[in-house]
Amino acid sequence: MICRSKHFWLIVKEKFNRAPSDFLLRSLSSTTRNIRENRLALDLVRQSSSCILWRNFATRTNWGVRKRTLFPKLFFIEDRPSMSAIEHEETLAPLRLAVQEQGNLVRKLKEEKADPVTIKAAVTELKARIKSLELKVLELEPKEEKFDRLKMEDLLKQKFFYDISFSIYGGVAGQYDFGPLGCAVKNNIIDEWRKFFVLEEGIFEVNTSCLTPEPVLQASGHMEKFADYMVKDLKNGECFRVDHLIQTSLEKFIVDSKDREAIAEASKLISQLDNMKKDDYQAIIDKYSFKSPLTGNDLSEPIEFNLMFSTNIGPAGLLRGFLRPETAQGIFVNFKRLLEFNGGKLPFAAAQIGKAFRNEISPRAGLIRVREFDLAEIEHFVDPDDKAHPKFDDVQQVELPLLSACNQMDGKSPVSIAVGEAVSKGLIANQTLGYFMTKTFLFLKHIGINMDKVRFRQHMSNEMAHYASDCWDAECKTSYGWVECVGHADRSAFDLTHHTNATNVKLVAEKKLASPKKVKVMECLPNKAKIGKAFKQDSKVIITHLAQIGEEEASALKEQLATGSSVTLSIDNKRVTLSAEMLTVKEYEKTVHVEEIIPSVIEPAFGIGRIMYSLFEHSFREREGDEQRTYLSLPPSVAPYKCSVLPLSGNTEFAPFTRTISSSLRQLGVSHKVDESSGSIGRRYARTDQIAIPLGVTIDFDTLKEPHSVTLRERDSLEQVRLPVDMVASVVNDVARGVITWEDVKQTYPKFEQQEATK
């Protein structure tokens, strides 16, 4: 730590207001002279109950990851150039202030219950200011964070990680095919996810239909709400997503215009586009007379376009169906079966990994906005009055980078807070939501996401999906900006209630009452014989209907029967008249021990493609001093192949060793790539680095001598060790499964420098 201005330390305090352990206080005091020289910093450390530890300090004291985990309360700023981020705060201060002022205005208007139009306008302005702030933050990113997306995409395409679908037919926008490497990475991420969630949490994995009949999506709200606005070219029918079209057109306007005021206004409109509705869009199109950017033709007014792919199920064309836009509904409609599978008890969770489909109007940004994608969703069903999680204690010390709705309104940055604290303060609504957010955080870390590029952003009240009552997105920073990768929504009772209403099948759980209670029951008792005689084949429907009549209606029927001699009911749109002989309404008291409750649903939903794309960006590297040597630094668990097997040359004596090693790897189920092609060993290493292979086994002339040995090379550090041929498969397997690390390997086997090319 070094001396800084008072303003600097105030920002530190603001940004990282944390609680240090006494231990650290002592460490800092005794090892860092500068601290004692700066009273403000020392005060800060004294006041709080944990502390900030700069990366420089950690490096200097040589604390490894292991040692640091002993002190869970410490807060480390890692892999971040120590001071620049904080210096930038001085630049950002006025922008933050502007957001905060507007945030306060919105709060005030809401408190005063101002008219909705005024509030809406204030919120729109607030979001625009938040967006300006965010853009500035991204612009101030330190230079080494700049990243060459084209170069990465070239690599991914050339090695066929993934590429556009049907390209020999011209390609289809928003659809991608995963080649051998991309498919393996995806499978590995899914496998790790399954271990992390399904196995460890005892979640019930299910697999339900993609084709979904219309009534299901009517009930779930997707028929009505799952739409974007588009405009059509009035002559050729071409469609554009209206916000994209306006943005591009305004950007062009800004470039062409010389009027500074007009430019400022257009810029402001761009920042507000996300929050506009039909009329706002129309007003802009009218004002600027925007036409189709491709033909110059006039445009239709904005049309709501439902994003679901429709089809017909069955040959008659009578049952309209859609490809599911999320996998969640398949779980909700199976709620009863799953509850029964869990012995009727709450809480439990079900998960589904599978394809979902959205007919995006204009797909873009590579894997991020596509028409066909893999989701992994969990629906955790829980008593709405008790959202505690039994394993919450295990994780409550974990610190999450949280950007709350409130902090967004105040123009603040994400703050790292222990999840236990965040829940107890009410920042995160409940333990279950907090538990899953933490599991997500640890999962992203486990598969290799750069944790400095992750934040949890809470939705503000007017941006939530139609089904959600609270929502935190795990976002990953990419060259496209912050990308929502995992949504954590409290869907409350929304879905189960709507499916119950649509089907008359009660999707509820029974909860034991603290003490039994007496309730009044009104029951409609049919005289089956009389009804059967009078209504023949319709009688079954009538009797079923009578059994489902609620308290209130039964009470009304009782009154009617008391005054008249018959009642008339509407059953399946037919009017049915029942005489007093056919129907008795019985009233009695009953002792009940349970009540019916509609469970709340907490949903973590993982977009596998977006996570994978972020992972590619976060692990794309260039070798120092050689821009051409790019590689992907994926962790062994996720890498498509776990190791390469490389004979040093075409020497035929190497072949038996290559075969033996490959076969022992295969027996252990370790995916690997044998490269017996010619070319220098260096060039072949570079090729394996490009496809993210973490370990390389090389057979050289020393291998031929007894005891037979090979070299093992690690991709990121370029370090090599020498180990016996018959150990290599199990060592690679252990590293791939995360049982040991490369550090462990280095401590067990001797270091190796360089092969000789000939002997």
Add this chain to the structure above:
Amino acid sequence: MICRSKHFWLIVKEKFNRAPSDFLLRSLSSTTRNIRENRLALDLVRQSSSCILWRNFATRTNWGVRKRTLFPKLFFIEDRPSMSAIEHEETLAPLRLAVQEQGNLVRKLKEEKADPVTIKAAVTELKARIKSLELKVLELEPKEEKFDRLKMEDLLKQKFFYDISFSIYGGVAGQYDFGPLGCAVKNNIIDEWRKFFVLEEGIFEVNTSCLTPEPVLQASGHMEKFADYMVKDLKNGECFRVDHLIQTSLEKFIVDSKDREAIAEASKLISQLDNMKKDDYQAIIDKYSFKSPLTGNDLSEPIEFNLMFSTNIGPAGLLRGFLRPETAQGIFVNFKRLLEFNGGKLPFAAAQIGKAFRNEISPRAGLIRVREFDLAEIEHFVDPDDKAHPKFDDVQQVELPLLSACNQMDGKSPVSIAVGEAVSKGLIANQTLGYFMTKTFLFLKHIGINMDKVRFRQHMSNEMAHYASDCWDAECKTSYGWVECVGHADRSAFDLTHHTNATNVKLVAEKKLASPKKVKVMECLPNKAKIGKAFKQDSKVIITHLAQIGEEEASALKEQLATGSSVTLSIDNKRVTLSAEMLTVKEYEKTVHVEEIIPSVIEPAFGIGRIMYSLFEHSFREREGDEQRTYLSLPPSVAPYKCSVLPLSGNTEFAPFTRTISSSLRQLGVSHKVDESSGSIGRRYARTDQIAIPLGVTIDFDTLKEPHSVTLRERDSLEQVRLPVDMVASVVNDVARGVITWEDVKQTYPKFEQQEATK
């Protein structure tokens, strides 16, 4: 073995004409007295070079599976009541003869090149006779083979292995949801498949789009050929698959009719339904005046109905797309990328596991005919002139139950033949096809399919899919009859050729010529400057077109230019006239070292749902003497949970052991189910048996004593051993992964008899 009539032994010889090892000859002679009493049997054994070994014999000599594998040439008839199947041959003989006679007639007609109508009629009759034979064979099945499907379906539904989709909305025919157990079984089958094929064979797994644009399916032939016939109710538009409707209606006719001749005729028509075309169906409907079975309304004429689900990709509704009916096309359109991924070399194989969709007119038979299903397909690309497989030697001794097209025409049963022999005799077309058939056979065995209920049936020439040139189906016998579970098709160059024609992108590989050869080349050389000046923005298209002009056309252009001063081409439906200044046709000789070839494709395609359904039927059991105690005998690798953990009672001292064992299982990634509910241990065992859990760990009062131990119980044998608490997780893991068997466990740990309920 027992003495039988001469006729019996002739049938034995006919059916099992096999080659015994000398060893077996000695074994039989010395252990089976009866053999010496029956000269014919002895002769049979002497004449051939391997042998039939009856199950009774195997049981008597106590040969375990291990010992038997020492003698791969032996042929065992297992799990089959020893003689009855052969006794039935006497009943079946006339039916077999009838098939054979008709088969010979078809052969003769084809040889004589008779007119197609006559051949078609003869083939239809042949198929009818084959079907009658097959029905008789199934009818004669010994009694213990009868299987209570309802009981099994009850179990699968009650435990939510799978069930109809959207049932709270009334359900959708042909769509199923897999609950936690069914999903786990499916995932396990897929995992084993991936190990067996992708990993062991070094196949490239890919993952491509489900939504497929129309032109792709136009080229693949699916737009035209992928259809079934249906009829519509002329009043309400309801649709029926015509063959199903006619069958049901004829069956009703047979029940109602008293005219024996009419009954016979109707029966015959039923057996011919599979092979009829539009006019045949119409004729039957007319003759019997069939109406809609639901309304009695008149029916439309049979309409071809394409089985693909259609939708629109993108908002404009201009790009028609379909849900893929198979995953194979996604591989073919990526052929160039995959070939490059393999360094440009043949052979290589790509695989895809994923959903496919078929809009069945009337789905039925549970999981067997559904609208949405999982496929695992392999496309192996190979030089059409060299379909040898490098690993064929490893499998050539494996015997496959083959029912060739030829044997079907002769009314014969499947014959077990070593795959090496089958390929060398030309019965199976090539090594690669034979290799994959064998891998399929071993895979089905590995996951627990009853190998006595598997056969490979070759398609007869008129039943192959539009793309196939040879096809062998691995069929599993179920209560629905023989069900196609894995197709093995030689798709030859069909798909690559059609996509090449449709896109002008050459889907070919380069093959090195034995010796370089000189070829004449005709090349159209554009004068780019002149063309550019004359055609402006169109010039690029023209130049590209010129580069693609073939030998013949170039030659014609050369002639035209020699005689006239210009040529006229049709490019993108526009006529373009080029002067002699703009275009020169150069003729020269070139030495080429490679030729372009269109690879052949060998495709094994696995229907995961059908395999899974067959597996359920094959593993459904009742405990001897207790019909109510049903269970599923799935092998550990496929079972949804690998073990249960059962404390003997609610005693609180058991709880820490339950937690420790569960946690150590979780650490090893072993799925398991803890059942701490009350209820006798016997009842809880029965529950775990029902959901196929192969091993049960029980914590009892002896567990509390040091050294702490538990019992481990095996589901099928009900045997138990006692082993230390800290060993149990790794033992279960080893059994689940197939590293050790239950036999090994029994040899290592002491037998255990029965828990005492209290202490």
